[in-house]
Amino acid sequence: MAAKLIKGTEIREEILEEIEAEVAKIKEKHGVVPGLVTILVGENPASISYVTLKIKTAHRVGFHEIQDSQPIDLSEEALLALIDKYNKDDAIHGILVQLPLPKQINEKKVLNAIDPDKDVDGFHPVNVGRLMIGGDEVKFPPCTPAGIQEMIVRAGVETKGAEVVVVGRSNIVGKPIANMMLQKGVGANSTVTVVHTGTKDLASHCRRADILIVAAGVPGLVKPEWIKPGACVIDVGVNRIGEKISEKTGKKIAILSGDVDFDAAKEIAGSITPVPGGVGPMTITMLMKNTLKSLKFRLGIN
Numbered sequence: 001m002a003a004k005l006i007k008g009t010e011i012r013e014e015i016l017e018e019i020e021a022e023v024a025k026i027k028e029k030h031g032v033v034p035g036l037v038t039i040l041v042g043e044n045p046a047s048i049s050y051v052t053l054k055i056k057t058a059h060r061v062g063f064h065e066i067q068d069s070q071p072i073d074l075s076e077e078a079l080l081a082l083i084d085k086y087n088k089d090d091a092i093h094g095i096l097v098q099l100p101l102p103k104q105i106n107e108k109k110v111l112n113a114i115d116p117d118k119d120v121d122g123f124h125p126v127n128v129g130r131l132m133i134g135g136d137e138v139k140f141p142p143c144t145p146a147g148i149q150e151m152i153v154r155a156g157v158e159t160k161g162a163e164v165v166v167v168g169r170s171n172i173v174g175k176p177i178a179n180m181m182l183q184k185g186v187g188a189n190s191t192v193t194v195v196h197t198g199t200k201d202l203a204s205h206c207r208r209a210d211i212l213i214v215a216a217g218v219p220g221l222v223k224p225e226w227i228k229p230g231a232c233v234i235d236v237g238v239n240r241i242g243e244k245i246s247e248k249t250g251k252k253i254a255i256l257s258g259d260v261d262f263d264a265a266k267e268i269a270g271s272i273t274p275v276p277g278g279v280g281p282m283t284i285t286m287l288m289k290n291t292l293k294s295l296k297f298r299l300g301i302n
């Protein structure tokens with residue numbers, strides 16, 4: 001039987017509508033809206049398109065949004081001064097610095113300069129620590145893992161007591177989602193295993209998974225026979241495997257594939273995310289949710 005498709009494109013719409021409604025209510029009662037600034041240094045075309053999408057989404061849900069574009073030769077000192085300015089700006093609740101940064105700027109130094117209470121990406125060491133502690137300590141879960149957890153919950157998949165296997169241990173996906181799934185609470189309380197290139201028998205671990213989360217960046221890594229019948233499969237991988245001409249625009253576009261052999265896996269899994277249209281649309285959505293949360297923390301209405 002074919003698996004239920006967990007569509008990020010649909011869940012995104014639900015969540016953005018919820019955010020929009022909440023922003024309108026807060027505006028009416030408190031006279032403020034969430035403020036998000038994205039800082040872009042240089043003109044990397046991929047970065048421009050990510051920032052444009054973030055700003056467009058922020059605008060759609062009623063945020064105060066600023067796109068601060070800076071020249072490629074901006075000094076580290078000047079960028080740190082800019083961050084300091086937004087750290088002190090009461091109309092700004094979320095600060096994003098689009099990566100990668102030019103060579104003269106130390107990325108780590110810059111990200112660590114963002115006020116942890118405005119770090120809506122959730123990458124500041126303080127927020128990583130808060131996530132590890134869990135419960136009320138958590139302020140801003142990183143956006144892609146937060147999107148994964150939201151998808152699992154909204155798809156009605158039982159997480160309590162579930163065997164969760166996470167393929168990959170990156171700081172932006174594997175480690176945080178593993179940590180989130182093992183916490184006590186809704187959408188978690190699972191038994192978690194993390195596998196990576198040092199793991200002896202990847203297949204045997206994956207076969208145990210009630211929820212299999214794959215974030216390796218290797219197309220077709222997970223074979224259909226590694227999937228437990230009925231499992232929930234979350235494919236985070238986004239791999240360019242070729243190019244094609246878009247029917248809509250007539251322009252060349254990338255052919256994308258996940259880390260799971262989707263066509264075969266959907267005949268075995270109980271539910272599965274497609275690529276594209278699965279986890280991808282959730283990341284910016286959760287960024288909006290974190291920015292709204294930041295304002296709510298400030299207003300003391302969480």
Ligand code: NAP
Nearest residue numbers: 144168169170173196197215216217236237238279280283
């Ligand atoms: P990453 O930093 O390259 O980490 C990949 C992880 O997968 C590493 O821990 C690596 O193990 C593990 N791995 C790689 N090949 C493996 C193999 N053959 N067997 C077992 N483990 C293997 O990647 P990432 O940033 O987490 O991203 C992973 C994928 O998700 C990429 O395709 C990326 O484009 C996608 N992604 C999508 C979104 C989104 O949709 N919004 C967001 C972020 C990432 P080692 O640690 O041992 O090297």
